Structures are given as C-alpha cells and as structure tokens.
Amino acid sequence: MNSATWYGLVGAALAGIGLYGLIVHPHALRKILSFNLLGAGVFLIAGVVARRGAAAGLPGDPVLQGLVITGIIVAFAATALAVALLLRLAETAHTASLAEAALDRQREPVAGSDPAGGRTGSTG
Amino acid sequence: MPMQDATTAGGAWLVLALVVPVAGLLLALLLGGRGAQRIALLALPPGAVAVAAVVMHLVESGEAVVYQLGGWPPPLGIVLRADGLSAAMMAMTVVVLAAVALYARADFSAPSGQLESRRPFVFWTLLLGVWAALLVVFLAGDLFTLYVALELVAFSAVPLVCLDGRAETLQAALRYLLYALAGSVLYLVGAVLIYGGYGTLDIGRLAQAARADTVTVIAVALMTAGLLAKTALFPLHLWLPPAHAGAPAAASALLSGLVIKGSFFIVIRLWLDAFGSVMTPAAAQLLAALGAGAIVVGSVVALQQARLKLMVAYSTVAQIGYLFLMFPLVLGAASAGAAAAAVAGGLLQAISHATAKAAMFMAAGLVYAALGHDRVADLRGAARALPLTIAAFALSGIALIGLPPAGGFLAKWLLLTSALESAQWWWVVVIALGGLLTAAYVFLVLSKALTTTAEPVVITPVPRSSEVIVLALAIISALLGVAALAPLDLVLIGRAEVMSGAR
Numbered sequence: 001m002n003s004a005t006w007y008g009l010v011g012a013a014l015a016g017i018g019l020y021g022l023i024v025h026p027h028a029l030r031k032i033l034s035f036n037l038l039g040a041g042v043f044l045i046a047g048v049v050a051r052r053g054a055a056a057g058l059p060g061d062p063v064l065q066g067l068v069i070t071g072i073i074v075a076f077a078a079t080a081l082a083v084a085l086l087l088r089l090a091e092t093a094h095t096a097s098l099a100e101a102a103l104d105r106q107r108e109p110v111a112g113s114d115p116a117g118g119r120t121g122s123t124g
Numbered sequence: 125m126p127m128q129d130a131t132t133a134g135g136a137w138l139v140l141a142l143v144v145p146v147a148g149l150l151l152a153l154l155l156g157g158r159g160a161q162r163i164a165l166l167a168l169p170p171g172a173v174a175v176a177a178v179v180m181h182l183v184e185s186g187e188a189v190v191y192q193l194g195g196w197p198p199p200l201g202i203v204l205r206a207d208g209l210s211a212a213m214m215a216m217t218v219v220v221l222a223a224v225a226l227y228a229r230a231d232f233s234a235p236s237g238q239l240e241s242r243r244p245f246v247f248w249t250l251l252l253g254v255w256a257a258l259l260v261v262f263l264a265g266d267l268f269t270l271y272v273a274l275e276l277v278a279f280s281a282v283p284l285v286c287l288d289g290r291a292e293t294l295q296a297a298l299r300y301l302l303y304a305l306a307g308s309v310l311y312l313v314g315a316v317l318i319y320g321g322y323g324t325l326d327i328g329r330l331a332q333a334a335r336a337d338t339v340t341v342i343a344v345a346l347m348t349a350g351l352l353a354k355t356a357l358f359p360l361h362l363w364l365p366p367a368h369a370g371a372p373a374a375a376s377a378l379l380s381g382l383v384i385k386g387s388f389f390i391v392i393r394l395w396l397d398a399f400g401s402v403m404t405p406a407a408a409q410l411l412a413a414l415g416a417g418a419i420v421v422g423s424v425v426a427l428q429q430a431r432l433k434l435m436v437a438y439s440t441v442a443q444i445g446y447l448f449l450m451f452p453l454v455l456g457a458a459s460a461g462a463a464a465a466a467v468a469g470g471l472l473q474a475i476s477h478a479t480a481k482a483a484m485f486m487a488a489g490l491v492y493a494a495l496g497h498d499r500v501a502d503l504r505g506a507a508r509a510l511p512l513t514i515a516a517f518a519l520s521g522i523a524l525i526g527l528p529p530a531g532g533f534l535a536k537w538l539l540l541t542s543a544l545e546s547a548q549w550w551w552v553v554v555i556a557l558g559g560l561l562t563a564a565y566v567f568l569v570l571s572k573a574l575t576t577t578a579e580p581v582v583i584t585p586v587p588r589s590s591e592v593i594v595l596a597l598a599i600i601s602a603l604l605g606v607a608a609l610a611p612l613d614l615v616l617i618g619r620a621e622v623m624s625g626a627r
Contacts, residue, residue, distance in 0.1 A: 015313070019306070022302065022306055028298055028302075031302050032302075035302065035305050035306065035309070038306070038309050039309055042309055042312055042313045042316070045313060045316060046312075046313075046316040049316050049317070049319065049320035061319075063319065063325075064316065064319060064320075067268060067312070067315070067316060067319070070268075070271075070272065071312055074272075074275045074308070075305075075309075077279070078275075078278075078279070078301070078305050081279065081282065081283075081301065082298065082301050082302065082305070085282075085286070085294060085297055085298045085301065086298060088286075088289065088294050089291060089294040089295055089298060092289065092290070092291045092294060093291035093294070093295070098295060098298060098299050098302075
C-alpha cells in the first residue's frame with residue numbers, strides 16, 4: 001500500500017466519522033465539530049487527488065491546492081458563523097440542542113410569560 | 125465543436141451585473157447603518173439595466189454571452205457565461221429583488237432621528253449578498269466557481285432566518301446552516317473527484333469529455349445529494365418550514381422565492397449541461413420520484429397547518445418537487461425539440477414559483493401585520509379589511525395551482541405534454557394530483573378570508589404602498605403565461621451545443 005492510498009483511506013474514514021456525527025448527534029456543538037472532521041477528510045482526499053499533478057513534475061496539482069485552500073477558508077468562516085449562532089441560541093434559550101423539544105423544556109418555567117405562538121412569523 | 129470561450133460582444137455587461145451588487149455590499153458595510161438601505165435601493169436600477177443589457181445581447185446575437193476573466197482561456201482561466209437559462213433566471217431575480225426591496229422599506233427602515241438598529245443594516249446588506257451570490261451561480265462557467273457561489277448564497281441566506289433573534293429562529297438558522305454546510309462539503313468532494321477524473325472543472329469541457337465511469341457516477345451522486353440538501357428536496361426538507369416561516373416576511377420571500385433556486389440551478393448545470401450525455405433516464409426517474417414525494421407530502425402537510433406562514437412554507441416544499449420533474453422528461457425525451465420543451469417547462473416553473481411564492485409570503489406578512497395573527501381559522505373578514513392583499517394572495521395562488529394564464533399553467537402544460545410524448549404517464553398523475561392539492565390549500569385560506577363577518581374586523585393599518593407592490597408582483601406571476609410565450613426560445617439560446625452534445 002503506497003502512501004497515497006493510505007492517505008486516501010484515512011481521509012475517507014475521517015469523512016465517514018464526520019458525516020455520521022453530523023447526522024446522529026442532536027447537540028449543535030458536536031455537529032459543528034463533526035462538520036470540521038468531515039471537512040478535514042475531504043481536504044485530505046483532495047490532497048491525494050492532487051498527486052495526479054506529480055506526473056507533470058509538480059509536487060502537487062495547483063488547481064486542487066487552490067480548491068483545498070478555498071475550502072479551508074470557507075469551512076473556517078462557516079464554523080465561526082455556526083458557533084456565533086450557537087452562542088446566541090445558548091444565551092437566548094439556554095440550550096445547545098437542535099431538538100425542538102429542547103426549546104419547550106426550557107420554556108416551561110416561564111410558561112405564560114411568553115405567548116409562544118403569538119410571535120411566530122412576525123413581519124418586523 | 126468546442127464551446128465558445130472567448131469574450132463576446134456585451135460580455136462586459138456580465139461583469140457589471142456582478143459588480144453592482146458586490147460594490148453595493150462593500151459600500152454598505154463601509155457606510156453601515158442607514159446607508160445600507162439607500163445603497164441597496166440605489167443599486168437596483170443599474171443592476172436591472174445590466175441584466176437587461178445581457179438579455180438584449182443574448183437575443184440579438186442568438187448565442188451565449190461570454191466574458192473571459194483576465195483574458196485567460198479555460199481550463200486555466202475561468203469564464204462568466206450567460207446562456208438563455210441564466211438570462212431568464214437573472215431577469216427573474218432582479219424583478220423579485222426589486223419587489224422585495226420596495227416592500228421591505230416599511231419593515232426595515234432606519235429613519236433619521238431614531239437610534240439605528242442592527243436589523244435594517246443586516247437585512248439590506250444580506251439582500252445585496254443574496255443578489256450577488258445568485259448572479260454568480262447563474263453566470264459561473266465552472267464547477268468550482270459554482271462551489272464558491274453556493275457558499276456565498278448560504279452565508280447570505282442563513283442570517284436572514286434569524287433577523288429577529290428569537291430562540292426558535294436561531295435554532296432554525298443553525299439547522300439550516302448545518303444542512304447547507306453538509307451539502308457544500310458533499311459538493312466539494314464531488315468536484316474534487318471530477319477534477320481527478322477529467323483534469324478540468326469547466327462545464328463546457330466536461331460536456332465534451334463526459335463518460336459514464338465509476339468516478340463520474342460517484343461524484344455526481346455526491347454533488348447531487350449535497351445540492352438536494354440545500355434545495356430542501358424531500359426527504360431533506362426538514363430544515364425549510366421552520367426557517368422560512370420564522371423569518372420576517374421580506375426575508376421569507378427572498379429565501380423561498382430566490383435562494384433555493386440557486387442550488388436547483390446547479391443541479392440543472394450538472395445533470396443537463398456537464399453530464400447530460402451520460403445521465404441515464406433511470407437515474408433521473410429517481411430524482412423525479414423524490415420530487416413526486418415532495419409534492420404529495422408537502423401539499424398534504426400544508427393542508428394541515430393552522431398558521432398561514434407555515435402553510436406557505438410547506439407549499440414551498442411541495443413546489444420544489446415540481447422543479448425536479450423536468451429531469452426524466454428532458455433525459456427521456458424522444459427528440460431535441462421535446463427535450464427543449466421540457467427544459468423550458470422546468471425553468472418556467474422555477475420562475476413562476478419565485479414570483480408567486482415571494483408575493484404569497486409578503487401577502488401573508490401583511491395579513492399578520494394587519495390582524496396581529498396568521499391563524500387560518502380566524503381569517504374571517506380579512507378580504508374586506510385587506511382587499512388588495514387577499515387579491516394578491518389569490519393571484520399568486522392561481523399561479524401556484526397552474527391555472528391559465530399564469531406562468532405555472534404554461535410550465536405544467538409543457539411538462540404534461542413532454543410526459544405524454546415520452547410515455548411517462550405516471551408524472552401526469554403526479555402533476556394533476558399536485559395541482560388539486562395546491563388548489564385545496566389555497567381555497568382553504570381564501571374561503572376563510574372571503575367569509576363576511578357581522579362587525580368589521582379591527583386591523584392595524586398596513587402601508588398601502590406595500591399592498592400595491594405585493595399585488596403587482598402577484599399580477600406578474602399570474603400573467604407570466606402570456607409573457608413567457610417568447611422566452612421559450614430565449615431559454616434555448618447558447619445551449620444548442622450543450623444540448624446536442626447531450627443527445
């Protein structure tokens with residue numbers, strides 16, 4: 001087994017673990033971390049595919065390097081946005097779960113103070 | 125025959141069409157606060173002019189309008205390319221954006237003399253962001269630019285969901301973001317595999333070289349799965365109703381009318397343009413089967429909703445399904461002409477839904493603002509209190525059901541005809557059933573709203589200008605069937621080589 005195959009398999013495994021976590025965990029932070037794991041796996045696979053440029057005497061295909069760098073920047077920005085949303089959610093609703101029941105559970109102690117139905121769909 | 129890569133006459137208009145929203149976005153960020161609204165509204169006329177110029181050049185030359193960035197030809201360089209499909213989508217985007225922007229002046233103004241708040245600033249910058257990102261989607265000539273455009277769309281759209289910062293909307297936004305991120309990673313890995321297999325990401329070059337090998341099948345499957353998650357095609361639709369229904373009405377109109385069309389457009393590029401020659405009708409049947417599932421499940425759930433905005437959001441889930449019915453009809457078509465009619469039908473459905481659904485969400489927003497609630501059961505007397513708004517709702521409903529002369533009628537007519545011609549009768553059943561179910565939930569709302577009450581309903585006055593704008597957009601969607609007789613040819617411009625490569 002050469003190193004490219006090895007890296008490819010590791011990338012595939014990382015992507016698999018990440019996708020599993022992204023689908024299964026209800027906790028948003030775990031989902032965000034899983035997304036990053038999935039991203040890492042995909043970038044590794046892109047690195048392996050970039051080896052095809054090695055035939056032309058280059059260390060790696062520059063187009064794929066460009067793809068990976070852009071992908072990393074996007075993943076970084078996306079993670080920042082997701083964490084910012086999560087922090088606001090935790091502040092507002094005291095939960096970090098994406099399960100809908102989590103909001104209701106948090107609301108129970110203050111039931112009656114917030115007409116839950118009345119404000120959905122506000123037009124501003 | 126290689127595709128046209130060199131800059132054509134009018135190519136500079138493509139750049140201008142992109143520069144206007146992007147420059148507006150940057151300026152809005154710089155000036156902040158009250159400037160953002162003024163910039164967004166000022167940017168709309170030049171943006172519309174640029175799009176109109178592109179359409180004119182396209183019709184005049186009968187060929188795609190191309191601009192080569194930096195003079196570098198593909199595969200090294202990238203091109204902006206507007207064919208008939210992109211031109212029609214761009215025109216639709218500008219019309220809907222203009223209506224939403226004029227409507228949103230009432231909800232997202234930052235009048236001088238009051239403390240400025242973050243809400244209007246964020247809304248107007250994101251509106252410019254959605255505009256810029258969608259134009260990149262429609263103009264991109266290669267799969268990687270499409271990836272970047274997809275991300276721009278998602279990042280502009282997600283914060284629109286939680287503009288009012290309630291816990292439910294924050295949760296909906298986060299869920300939407302995670303779906304979108306998973307979708308774009310799947311798209312990216314597909315793009316990487318395709319580059320590994322073909323050594324290019326340029327759509328024209330891929331169409332020439334396309335072959336039905338394992339790499340292509342896996343890559344297209346991954347990319348399609350990712351795009352479906354972003355388009356919210358059943359069964360990946362779960363994020364959509366809370367996100368679209370919870371957002372403020374103007375934001376819902378952008379999200380439901382325009383944003384989901386971005387990822388749908390990339391599915392067209394992938395399935396019909398880049399790999400049209402190797403896609404099997406069987407695979408397309410699967411895609412359309414998901415669409416049929418969306419139509420039935422979305423419509424049935426919409427019928428059960430007690431709240432107007434959620435009903436409209438589930439209606440979006442159902443209408444997305446229609447968009448995917450075009451794929452087996454195009455790929456299974458007997459002749460190039462029949463395939464072209466199916467493409468036109470699918471595109472018209474997208475345009476018709478964009479205008480109708482944007483009008484419908486804004487009408488629902490006005491109903492909520494006037495009555496203080498949007499419970500369908502308590503809408504009695506609404507038509508007397510808000511005649512213009514309920515008329516707009518009815519007209520956009522007509523467009524969704526597909527009654528003549530709405531665009532939806534022509535779209536469904538084209539889809540029905542090509543389904544019959546290619547002997548795929550089961551899609552005829554789905555289209556007819558979907559139309560009946562749509563009629564059921566539209567009439568459910570209208571029958572309540574048109575019931576008179578003994579004493580007049582007390583309402584909070586809503587701006588007359590907003591009502592007029594919503595009605596105007598609804599009228600456009602209800603008359604699209606007449607206007608769209610010409611664009612049938614428009615959508616085929618610049619696609620001859622792509623489609624003949626596919627047959």
